[in-house]
Amino acid sequence: MSSPSPVFSVRRQAPQLIEPAVEQTPRELLHLSYADGQLRYNIPIILFYKNNPSMKGKDPVNSIREALGRALVYYYPLAGRLGEGPDKKLMVDCTGEGILFVEAEANIKHEQLGDSIYPPCGSFDEFLYNVSGSEGILNCPLLLFQVTRLTCGGFIVAIRLNHTMCDGPGFSQFLHAVAEIACGKQAPSILPIWNRELFNARDPTCITLPEFEDGTHNSQNVAVTNSTNMSYKSFFFYPREFKALRNHLPSHLKNCTTRFELLTACLWKCRTAALGLKPDDVVLVSFPINSRGNHQNMHVPLGYYGNAFVLAAVSSRVNHLCDNPLGYVVELVKEAKAQLSEGYVKSSVDRKVIRGRTMQTTFERMFNITLADNTHSGFDEVDFGWGKPVYGGIPLVRLGSSAYSRCNKNGMDGVLVPICLPSSVMERFHQELKIMTQ
Numbered sequence: 042m043s044s045p046s047p048v049f050s051v052r053r054q055a056p057q058l059i060e061p062a063v064e065q066t067p068r069e070l071l072h073l074s075y076a077d078g079q080l081r082y083n084i085p086i087i088l089f090y091k092n093n094p095s096m097k098g099k100d101p102v103n104s105i106r107e108a109l110g111r112a113l114v115y116y117y118p119l120a121g122r123l124g125e126g127p128d129k130k131l132m133v134d135c136t137g138e139g140i141l142f143v144e145a146e147a148n149i150k151h152e153q154l155g156d157s158i159y160p161p162c163g164s165f166d167e168f169l170y171n172v173s174g175s176e177g178i179l180n181c182p183l184l185l186f187q188v189t190r191l192t193c194g195g196f197i198v199a200i201r202l203n204h205t206m207c208d209g210p211g212f213s214q215f216l217h218a219v220a221e222i223a224c225g226k227q228a229p230s231i232l233p234i235w236n237r238e239l240f241n242a243r244d245p246t247c248i249t250l251p252e253f254e255d256g257t258h259n260s261q262n263v264a265v266t267n268s269t270n271m272s273y274k275s276f277f278f279y280p281r282e283f284k285a286l287r288n289h290l291p292s293h294l295k296n297c298t299t300r301f302e303l304l305t306a307c308l309w310k311c312r313t314a315a316l317g318l319k320p321d322d323v324v325l326v327s328f329p330i331n332s333r334g335n336h337q338n339m340h341v342p343l344g345y346y347g348n349a350f351v352l353a354a355v356s357s358r359v360n361h362l363c364d365n366p367l368g369y370v371v372e373l374v375k376e377a378k379a380q381l382s383e384g385y386v387k388s389s390v391d392r393k394v395i396r397g398r399t400m401q402t403t404f405e406r407m408f409n410i411t412l413a414d415n416t417h418s419g420f421d422e423v424d425f426g427w428g429k430p431v432y433g434g435i436p437l438v439r440l441g442s443s444a445y446s447r448c449n450k451n452g453m454d455g456v457l458v459p460i461c462l463p464s465s466v467m468e469r470f471h472q473e474l475k476i477m478t479q
Contacts, residue, residue: 046163049149051189056172058139058182059120062110066117066137073123073131073205074240076348080204081131081178086212086420087168087436089158091151092194093427101196102144102188105425108223109142109186116215116233116346119206123179131205133183140184143170150193151431159448160459161273162436169199178203196427199436204348209418210331211346216423223425234344240332240386272467273438277448278304279455282478289367289477298371301328301414302378304445304456306370307477312410313362315462315470320360325409327354330378331417332386339386351386352411353377367477413444416456421447435459 090101113120121135147167157163169187185201202212218229286303287295309326318324329350332339341349355377362370420433434446438459448457462470 046157047149047153047155049147049153049164049167051145051147051167053170053187054144056141056143056170056175059106059109059113059142059186060139061113061117061120061137062107063114066114066120067135068137069135071118071133071135071235072126072237073133074237074347075130075242076240076350077205077237078129078131080348082204083176083178083201084204085165085169085436086200086202086434087158087162087165088198088200088420088423088430088433089151089154090196090198090425090427090430092191094194096427097194099426100190101425101427102190104223105186105188105198105219106142106144108219108425109140111222112215112219112229113140115218115229118235119183119215121183122181123183123203123205125179133206139182140186141172141175141182143172143185143187145170145187145189147189147191147197149191151191151195152193158432159275159457160434160436160438161275161461165199165436168197168436169201176201178205198425198430207346208329208331208348208350209413209415209420210333211349213419213423214344214346217419220423220425231344233346234342235347236342236345237347239339239341239345240347240349270464271440271461272464273459273461274467274471275457275459276474277450277455277457278478279453282455285478286367290371291366291368294368294371298375300456301416301445302371302374304458305412306367306374307474308412308443308458308460309374309410310362310367310370311470311473311477312460312462313359314473315466317466317469318359320358322359323356324359324362325354325356326374327352327409327411328377329353329411329413330381351381353381354409409441411442413442415444416447432457 117137118133118135120137120139121133122138124132124134126132162168168189169185172185175181175185181203183203183206187199189197189199191197207215214231214233218231221229283300283303286307287298290298305326305328309324313324330353332349332351333341333345355373357373415434420430422429423433432446432448434457435444438461440461443459446457448455460467460470
């Protein structure tokens, strides 16, 4: 699914800094974890809201702007600036300088946006203005918000987040705090907790993770990776599609396989078949797993909003992946998830410290796909008083990664999966997907 972006214009006010809504918040230097330090890039998020007649006379821009200032009293590190200490270890200086906020208006109704609200959101640059000098990681605002009013009374909230500060669930926690305050609460129902030392390396470090086989970096792989003719599409998986996928599984897997395992196995298998790689090439799928909860004995406290995930991964030769039924691939995904434990999480952090970013380079050579599950992050439930967003999640997708989002389209609840592939591969991928889901 993809559709052209409608033509419209956006008028923006000058960017402003939103500071915590008290005269002074704690001025301290807080260390980020090693897990945080590996994510030195910004991530975008977008939320689309329809008009709510019961909110007539209330301005979403002013409501969200005021609530942000009050929420930053509790989340004051987000109003600071990042710096580096010894060994390039990241620290946040809680200066209270604030986050960037842009007020805007678009001469378009929500209904006119159509399917362009779903990734790839072709108009995202209009909804999130790249304020000059703000796009860095160090010594820059850690958050950029743009709230755009629509002529129908709806609005759009677009955000750029410095990933070192939060993962998806952690940032969703902050957004829900802002929403609660916008709706009249005096304080967030879940108070933030720092505790970044939970995801620091051990002393001495110890790696016990499995090593993944290197793929063949052949000329065919280079040609696909360097392709400039890219295609971007979103695919919707409703109960009908999940039922069709589950029908491919043997009886012992049908009732114990989650939707995430089913979808991840399907996408990995179909994408690999579409790429047309050599039978003995190696491909890899990786996926972040949230360490919150007690299932990994990490004891991450309620309110922790830092990066609390570990990357699970599994590799396979192309012929094994393509020639075997879907149940075989599901078993691989399940085995990768089953490895997760407190020791796995600690070992993952230790490996990042010892090897830096070399693992990312290795993954890229193996034609990897990283698939993140955002269906439980709660971006689709952030209610500033106007109701839940029509769509809340990532606006963009790039080659080699995707994120699942919950979505209600045409009155049906489902999972949205944006995909980026070379145009020559996308049609084959679509055909492979049809075979699996019909």
